[in-house]
Amino acid sequence: MPTLIHPHFIAHYRRYFALLFIILMILTPTFPKVAPGEHLTQIQIKDFITAQTRNTPTTYYEGRLGPTGFEYELMHLFAEYLGVSLNMNAKHNPESVLSAVREQGDLGAAALPLLPATSGVHYTRPIIQMQPLVVYRRGLYGIQKPGDLVGLELGTLSEAGTSEALRELQRDYAALSWKESSELEVAELLAQVENGMLDAAVIFDHQFRLNRLFFPNVERGFLLGDPLSMVWAVPSGRGLGLLEAANQFLQDLEESGSLNHLINRYFGHDDYLEYVGTRTFLAHLDARLPSFIDLFQQAASETGFDWKLLAAVGYQESHWDAEAVSPTGVRGLMMLTHPTASEMGVDNRRDAAQSIDGGARYLRSLKNRLPESITGNDRLYMAMAAYNVGLGHLYDARKIAEMRGGDPNLWRDVREALPLLQHEEWHSQTRHGYARGGEPVIYVRNIRRYYEMIEYVERSRQQFFQLEQAGNDSMSMLPFELVPPLSQ
Template sequence: MPEPERRILLSRLRLAALSLLGIVLCLFPYRHFMPAKGLLEAVRERDFISIHTRNTPTTYYEGRHGPTGFEYELMRHFAEFLGVSLTLDARHHIQSALEAVRQEGDMAAAALPLDLTQPDLIYSRPILDLQPVLVYRRGLPPVTQIDDLAGLSVGTIRDSGTDRVLRELQTEHPELGWRESPEVEVAELLSQVESGALDAAVVFEHQFRINRIFFPGVERGFPLGKPLSLAWAFPAEGGLGLQQEANRFLSGLQQEGKLDELVARHFGHDDYLEYVGARTFLAHLDERLPAYTELFREAARDTGFDWKLLAAVGYQESHWDPEATSPTGVRGLMMLTLPTASEMGVSDRLDPAQSVNGGARYLRQIMERLPESIQGEDRLYMAMAAYNVGLGHLYDARKIAEERGGDPNSWRDVREALPLLQQHEWHSKTRHGYARGGEPVIYVRNIRRYHEILTYVDRSQQQFLQLNETSNGEGDDTPLFDIISPLH
């Protein structure tokens, strides 16, 4: 064969080989090219671990201060334990996460119930007990046992483990029936119960605990069956190395007490946003606020806000406790994160003056970043909501409001859209995904209540002062009345 033709043929063969290699790489993900030693070695060689998860409040979501969630924190710490970076695919429900980890990726962490019958998968040691509970719509006769479910429509999430418990109970109670779907999440189930689309639902105790504040029309009924176990899933073909490292990591967390701390942080505080009673608020008004009133007034002069509004935000954030620290690490009277404090030039978050000034300027910055189309009180309320949930989620809620035929510049319509960020049907179509969208609604509502009370008290005190001055005459410094809250 002449030399030019031979070179052309070799060039074509090389091109064909490269094309074939590209097709093979597409058809067989990177995991299939791992070293013979196993998946653990492959993870360390490529320097990252790929995890399939779900966009839910117990697994992974974008929170007020960035990515968060019980399992997200575990995944992040596990990646650090291995000395590698972390990549996530959160576009799953439970069954698709399991199927994905069989085909690609290194593990699944998606609120998975330990299930030793799953083919081609191995599981980590148990991480958390999962106690199924029956919840029902308030107003129905009390539901305290299985026999009370007769005639009620019950819903649950397919493949979550609660459906497995129901099937086991059905062997003893053949009349037991329910609806199930892999596409719904807990917030959607509770919403359907509250609205009357369902009479009851079966979820896990910790899931109900962190969602119930958003669904006051849903009552806890009774525990159903024995607890299951939350665990991580790994491909059996990858060997035992990665699973064993996960078990070593989880055992260490438990022995050090850090696993219990994570559980308490994410599932032990279900009422921190509830509106406290007037007596508690007024006690704090008398005992705590006077020490910080001038700080709020000074910050108001600098930022153009009503000082009483800033004080109401401070009460909602910390109950006017300058040393407050949240389970997620935000600190101080205005509960600033480290990144926000740094951005606002706050060097000491526990310094009340710095915290109040930084929080006020941060709220003003958020207001200035909102579209000009949002005006008046709507602009203020949306800024406060973004202070709580983040601008990204607020913008997602505005788009949902518009999609539903509402006004994205109206707080009333955006307020109705925010809780929909808890429902898969809606948050799956947004840029920033799941959010505890009911929280900013309660947050703004509370601040407005506190502001109204502060305004009333302040106005009443001014009236008392004027009356005292009039009654005492010029130059008499002795007041006729003590300056106390008229709401006591």
């Protein structure tokens, strides 16, 4: 005989399960359905992608040829891959980049390290490896191993990834301590080591190679910990279309060899002006310069410069090598960019006559375009600086010089201001942003040095020639190894 359930009992349990269902519906989070390609589709509709980045040498800055930087070039290629234009937002540090990606999108590209458990973002496949490196102030000895860092004034950048290596090290050396900053960039950190505010710092190896020439009192120490992976970041929760597209793009770039080519172009060498020893310069003076003296003298007569000054510029640019080509595409004896060559009517940059003539006229045009308030040698030195870094950055440095209470018409004050274009505190207040501001300072200094050496050798040879003409056959030509003091 079947068991009968009382109707009131059934009604009671119906109410119970209905209440339970309502509670579960309240407590269970609901997620809107996101199409896999929703974010990517939005980018394609608006026809541009916004990159959240930093104004640094390894990411993005305005260089001699216009916008440049390792990650800028990658982002530009990725935008072309998507068929959209590129919009840059470079007012960030590593920490604020991720916040901007979460809140605004579209892509974070700022030497970001692949770190675990980062909420609100997805990371792409690795792009390059970044090796932490200890650097220290010249004169501090015995910094050869991790334990030597204990007790030092040590600094690094927060959220850049280098602090992870220090935290790992702290497990073995509990007394290890360091300072972190989210406001500084690498050049500013190195400056603190240079001036004694810090004893040492941890940055990435490729960053030191790009900056070392400007900080002669900072020594390379030792590699610290394991390398980290540089990645891009995209916001999570908006579909995986953009992430998948970025990963496919990076994979294709790697398989084609183009990524490795770009890495070598930026980090496979020290992308800064080389200091050339006196013996090397004198060897080139005898072996190379005679072939170009007539061309320098002709260009000088047409532009009003001393031919020896133009020769010094040519040596600084290419070591008097008419076939020279830089990794950034400038070429020829005077290393003209393609736009500059076009502006000067030079159709073959490797033709020495065209290159010297075009370079001399370009230097003259820069000098003519400077404000009339800049006079004398100050005008010449600023024109040479603009030849290297561009008029826009030179004007930014003049503005900084004035902000610091200096005279924007004096090279000595502008020379002090130019390196500040490497510091976010200053370049954020300028029109053209970050620049390798230390480079034009070294550039002008080297040209002045080479000019003095050419003049010294020419004057000495003329003196010897006059003695020989007077019948002093016993006087022979001597090698000139003495370097004149560098005037500041």
